[in-house]
Amino acid sequence: MAAIETDGLTKFYGAERGIEDIAIAVEPGEVFGFLGPNGAGKTTTIRTLLDLLHPSGGSARIFGLDSHRDSVAIRARLGNLPGDFGYGKRSSAREALALLSRLRGVGDLGRAEELARRFRADLERPLGQLSRGNRQKVGLILALFHRPELLILDEPTSGLDPLMQEEFLALVREESERGCAVFLSSHELDEVERVCDRVGIIREGRLIAVERIDDLLSKTAERRRVEVEFAEPADLDQVRAIPGVVRAEFAHPTLEEVFLTYYQGEEGKEG
Amino acid sequence: MTALVTAQLHERRRSLLSWGLPIGAWSAFVVAIYPSVEDALSKAVASYPESLKQAFGIAELTSVEQYLNAEMLSLIVPLAVGYLAVRSVASGLSGAAESGRLDVLLSAPVSRRRLVASGFLATAVELAAVLVVSVLVTALGGLLAGAGLSFGRALAGYANVWPLALLFAGFGIVATGWSLRTSVVTGSVAGVLVAMYVADLVGRLDPSLDWIRYGSVFRYYGKAIEDGIDPASFIGVTAVAIAFAALGALLFERRDISG
Numbered sequence: 406m407a408a409i410e411t412d413g414l415t416k417f418y419g420a421e422r423g424i425e426d427i428a429i430a431v432e433p434g435e436v437f438g439f440l441g442p443n444g445a446g447k448t449t450t451i452r453t454l455l456d457l458l459h460p461s462g463g464s465a466r467i468f469g470l471d472s473h474r475d476s477v478a479i480r481a482r483l484g485n486l487p488g489d490f491g492y493g494k495r496s497s498a499r500e501a502l503a504l505l506s507r508l509r510g511v512g513d514l515g516r517a518e519e520l521a522r523r524f525r526a527d528l529e530r531p532l533g534q535l536s537r538g539n540r541q542k543v544g545l546i547l548a549l550f551h552r553p554e555l556l557i558l559d560e561p562t563s564g565l566d567p568l569m570q571e572e573f574l575a576l577v578r579e580e581s582e583r584g585c586a587v588f589l590s591s592h593e594l595d596e597v598e599r600v601c602d603r604v605g606i607i608r609e610g611r612l613i614a615v616e617r618i619d620d621l622l623s624k625t626a627e628r629r630r631v632e633v634e635f636a637e638p639a640d641l642d643q644v645r646a647i648p649g650v651v652r653a654e655f656a657h658p659t660l661e662e663v664f665l666t667y668y669q670g671e672e673g674k675e676g
Numbered sequence: 677m678t679a680l681v682t683a684q685l686h687e688r689r690r691s692l693l694s695w696g697l698p699i700g701a702w703s704a705f706v707v708a709i710y711p712s713v714e715d716a717l718s719k720a721v722a723s724y725p726e727s728l729k730q731a732f733g734i735a736e737l738t739s740v741e742q743y744l745n746a747e748m749l750s751l752i753v754p755l756a757v758g759y760l761a762v763r764s765v766a767s768g769l770s771g772a773a774e775s776g777r778l779d780v781l782l783s784a785p786v787s788r789r790r791l792v793a794s795g796f797l798a799t800a801v802e803l804a805a806v807l808v809v810s811v812l813v814t815a816l817g818g819l820l821a822g823a824g825l826s827f828g829r830a831l832a833g834y835a836n837v838w839p840l841a842l843l844f845a846g847f848g849i850v851a852t853g854w855s856l857r858t859s860v861v862t863g864s865v866a867g868v869l870v871a872m873y874v875a876d877l878v879g880r881l882d883p884s885l886d887w888i889r890y891g892s893v894f895r896y897y898g899k900a901i902e903d904g905i906d907p908a909s910f911i912g913v914t915a916v917a918i919a920f921a922a923l924g925a926l927l928f929e930r931r932d933i934s935g
Contacts, residue, residue, distance in 0.1 A: 452933070452934070455782070455783065456782075457779065457782060457932070457933040457934075458932045458933070458934070459930075459932060476787075477785045477786070477787050478785070480782070480783055480784060480785045480786075481784075481785035483783070484783070485779070485780075485783035487776060487779040487780065487783075489776060490776060490780075491775045491776025491777065492775065492776060492777045492780055493687075493771075493772070493775045493776075493777050494775070495687065496687070500683075500686075501780070503683075504679060504680070504683045505780070505784055507679035508679055508680070508781075508784040508785065508786055509784055509785065544780075547780060548783075
């Protein structure tokens with residue numbers, strides 16, 4: 406049974422189209438990336454799945470249950486990170502966890518503590534005193550602490566530094582390996598490419614493509630570019646001399662790669 | 677439900693200090709000065725026009741209870757606690773929507789009806805606690821000043837504010853079915869609160885306009901500190917408040933919650 410299955414899912418705000426005729430299926434253990442620019446309809450789709458918005462047409466089923474009629478039963482089995490996570494300024498993550506664990510009937514907060522250590526999240530300070538990235542960590546913990554069967558994540562890495570983004574991607578892979586379906590909305594193409602099995606691309610409220618990542622990349626790249634790494638500094642002229650090569654140039658490391666080299670091994674020391 | 681109510685009460689615990697204490701302190705001051713102004717007041721009131729005395733419920737001011745009713749319980753306390761009621765339900769729903777908390781709570785297995793019911797219940801308890809603190813501080817002031825305030829009658833006067841304030845909490849929930857902006861909810865319902873008070877006042881000032889008072893909850897408010905609580909009004913207004921909260925819950929359930 407699919408974790409998420411929508412059929413012709415449509416949402417209009419008055420005369421304005423939010424999403425129209427969205428048909429997707431996400432299987433257990435699959436990481437599904439939902440790609441599109443701001444305003445394309447990613448958040449509207451997610452909010453409709455969560456029954457925060459009522460669809461104008463079509464249907465959404467989660468674990469085979471109707472997303473509206475069976476919403477409470479569905480939410481017992483999913484974790485959600487809203488796009489712009491907030492929980493009020495005065496409350497601490499610990500207070501939010503205490504309430505959510507009671508609502509979810511989760512007595513053991515060991516997983517939450519483990520995630521807090523992993524993300525270096527502060528559970529004690531009022532959320533209003535935390536930076537956006539640190540609030541986002543709390544949001545991730547609240548979405549994950551009860552080991553959900555489905556994770557719905559709206560722009561999950563926004564505000565996270567590169568180290569925490571890496572940690573997040575590793576966590577998504579682990580969740581997927583234990584069978585959790587992940588529906589991840591993003592416009593960070595790099596993170597989607599690294600972690601997702603399939604992607605759906607939405608434009609102006611309509612789903613224009615659903616493809617496996619490999620298929621999507623092979624379609625567009627046309628197999629004309631090759632990246633080669635040498636053990637020692639290379640002579641570009643030798644490479645250019647290879648028959649068929651029209652261009653060869655050094656690839657500079659990205660700032661993110663340089664940043665990560667400075668922190669390699671740091672986690673082991675701190676842990 | 678208990679978890680939601682407890683969490684909301686924990687967050688609103690400051691209300692006891694920020695609302696209960698000031699209302700109580702002001703009332704205590706009114707009670708404390710009564711012995712020193714008693715004679716002057718009686719003479720002043722005797723010279724007031726009859727219609728004015730009727731309108732403000734001050735036929736005579738010959739006891740500290742009557743004075744407390746005229747100064748605090750006929751206007752300031754019901755308006756203040758009524759506003760607190762609206763503010764509390766608004767912060768639990770529209771305020772939660774604005775802060776993002778509503779998204780988090782509605783990601784958990786909680787129905788919208790339960791969420792609304794918990795907000796209404798927490799507000800009911802909060803209002804009761806604020807009124808209890810107010811009356812305790814008032815009684816303490818009366819005791820220290822030797823004003824001879826009857827605690828039982830004062831308790832009845834303050835308890836009588838509870839259903840009235842709760843009605844505005846019910847209106848507040850209906851308003852959240854219409855808008856999830858806190859300023860819109862509190863502004864519109866506070867407007868209704870003031871309009872109802874003015875309608876009642878106008879109806880009492882001009883007997884030909886008495887019919888207007890039927891649209892105001894203040895018509896059923898009375899002077900419990902002098903006459904005791906009218907059970908029919910107390911239960912009736914409470915029931916109407918619950919009915920409006922239930923209507924609000926239905927509207928809230930049907931509305932979209934946009935991010």
